[in-house]
Amino acid sequence: MQPLTLWRVLARCGILAVILFVVVVVALKFGAVQVSLWGLGRDLISVILHRTSAISTDYGMIVIDIRLPRILLAIFVGAALSVAGTSFQALLRNPLADPYVLGVSSGAALGAVLALIVEPHIALPPAVTALLTPLGAFLGAAATIASVYVLGRREGLLDTNTLLLAGIITASFLSAIIIFLMTTLVSRDLHGMQFWLMGDLSIALQRNLRWILGVTFAIAAAAIYTTAGDLNLLLSGEKEAMHLGVDVPRVRLVVYIAASVLTGLAVSVSGAIGYIGLLVPHVMRWIFGSDHRILIPTAAFGGAIALVIADTLARTVVAPAEIPVGAMTALAGAPLFIYLLRKRLA
């Protein structure tokens, strides 16, 4: 492993940041409504200068009020899923691990369904009502994180295999409850249900919610990054890491909680979008190696790039209709994964 320098991290992240910027500009340009690059640039500068009055056209409003927030959401969700996937793959030392392997997405979906069920029966101000489903999803995710943590312990400490099995069983149990609710209680909100199973970025979030998401993401990602060096040592084995002075139980706990929170946040606002958290970490590992001090930030950029591209396709290929972005990532992700796998073996 090459010695880490700040330069190596910044150079790689810089390249990815440039790619992300280009992708975002392309994503802003394309959509159901055509806009010119010139008009786009002018409007963006107006927004940056807080001269919103200068944006007079409907088209500017479409780009600024609909397209840009959605792209920012895609960046956030893509980065969160990708970092969570990288962390789970290292924590569980399992290349098949993705952000949903420990049941967080099932818990979030169940929370969202329960929120949809109770919503008409409780009187709340409209601002709270709009938040109820994401909140339900996040509470469902949090409850799942807590119960998998309790079930995944062995003699008081997190154990990799026990955690994995506890997570998988919890996920399948929660899915069974969802199916049960769908066939008995829930009668009409089933399209909302499909949204949680499939993943979709078209929901509009209120401004305050975006700040909460951004800050929590930064805290959780930073917490994971503090363990990056320890995760490298963990790859060589838990005993070895412990002999080299790694506080393995603490690393496990930090990574488990932070990665689960990232997943829970992402699922609460977008449903369970597949493949980003599985595929992007592998691609980044093949390109940049498995040093987590580089892998974690590059995976964040890679996930953001991948999801912005996928969502742009989801918005444009059948415009003015849309397809759920989860269908798009699965459609493109599975063949790409197979291709990369065979190429690496060859």
Place this chain on the structure above:
Amino acid sequence: MFSTGSPSRAQTQSHAATPATAATAAQIAPKSETREVIDETGRSIRIPQSIHRVVSLAPSITETLYALGLQDELVGDTDYCDYPPDAQHKPKVGGAINPSIEAIAALHPDLVLVTKALNRLDTVRALADLNIPSYATDPHTVAEILSSTQHLAELLGVPESGAAIVKDLQARLAGTQQRLASFPQRRVLFVVWPQPLISIGKKTFIADALFYAGATSIIDSSQDWPQVSLEEVVRQQPEFLVFAESHASEAPPGIDSLANLPGWRVLDAVKNRHYALVSDAVNRPALRIVSAIESLAKQLHPEAYPVARGAEKDNLTGYHGTVPPLSATALRLPQSFLSFMAPSAEALASTPEHACSL
């Protein structure tokens, strides 16, 4: 319930005209006392001459049977058949997508009524294996809802009452058309589900109902329930947003909160609260759609109803600025969305249209 086929055949035999042939009735009786009809999907089916026991597998068909005065012949319906309220007390056979074949067979129906857009072909096949005939309706327009009602009336032996009802409804539709004739069509967005935004395609009966109410959908999709880009809606700037209401059901973010959401708040219809709320009847291809059309026409074209305006203000002038609290405006999905109810992942993946190509 392994012998569910036998009771229904036995019952058919009991209608046999000549007891002398009872010994061989099993072979010849069904032919001698059945008739062949073509259903609305073009299938040829054999049904008994006279039909006394009917099971309905769609809320719209249950409504139609009640409207035709055939409620006594209706011996079973689905969990979602809630109109008229009396229909809730009929024996239930499960959901429309996943009915219990056993429960249907146990009711010994002469005929099961299904609708192509909602029920599954698997259900029809399973019933056919038990020698239970099923007749499928398939209305795609308001006119076809009326003609489909007439077909059912003829099929079930009450052609006169069918003709009378259809004639009355046609007169009401013509009256609405006449009132609206001099007013331009309103450009509207029918919101099936706000987040993600689902609207209606041009081939649905709802799009046709909007037309009768003096409105056209801004969405021109050949899919029945397209997921629509909010960008496209902002570009088109519909004059009204049309929601189907429900008093008891689950809702995504209520229409009150739309004004705070990015994208939605740019819509003129949201800024001006040009919302039209229409009874959930608009979601069912049944006769109440005519009342829904009239209510919608009054909300979208209040100027066409000058006299009624003062007298029935609350009902007629729409909901400009006086949107009821969320609990009263919870949204309801069209009947076809019930198909997402299916218990298996396989059924989940199939859209209503593909779920049943009879």
